[in-house]
Amino acid sequence: AYAADDGVYFDVSSFKDYGRLSGQKLDQILHMVRHEMSSSKRNPEDFALWKFSNQDEEGWNYPWGRGRPGWHIEDTAITEEFLGDTYDIHGGGSDLVFPHHEGEIAIMRTLSGKSKLARYWMHAGMLNLAEKKMAKSTGNIIKLRDASDQYGGNVLRLFFLGASYRSEQVFDESSVHAAGRNLEKIQAIYDRLKDKASFGGASVDVPSYRDKVVQAIDRDFDFRSGILVLLDFVTAINTVFHDLSANASDECLNFLKEVDS
Structure with a gap:
């Protein structure tokens, strides 16, 4: 860290892994800086740890001058206080990978001397409305x-589970109604199984469908593929519905209950 005219900055060139989380190198991110360039900064990508403020601006008095904490160090201070210098999972929107989470890593790892800030990073894709990111700041939202x-x-x-949490998702009428139709299919077969009164000798390979659903969810929470398997399961039941045995009907019904639990 070093003092500049308008604050205290972190020298990112001193942290060799800066950019690793976002898959970038320092010379590739010079044009992507979030903050305003200060003439007294060593590097344009250096970020503020402490920003000086005037008496009429929000700030606190500290030895290095009246000011306020920088964006990245605010979150780092909170997580260190409550979770320590290393913890299991750090999440956030995909738009925070750089520079915010890169900044958090640089600060905390420099302080702790450890090789990780978080063991797992989970970044959620943006939810788009009218072809733009849904954001309260712009008023582009649906409550x-x-x-x-x-x-x-x-x-x-079901709509939200229909897309990977890492991917962008468009919130529109057609997509939500498509999720509604899929829910109706699942609910319809559940109701039919619950009311079924006559039986044959047919069965459905429930363990196979259960395994496929579990495998999909275990694969980085791939609920979208799990839902597709569930819809295939519904089709398989409908194909042999009238000939299903009593035990097979109960097994199918119990699996649907398990999915709903």
């Missing part, structure tokens, strides 16, 4: 309560 009232909670759950 969850309003969406739930309009479409129903279970429909929304």
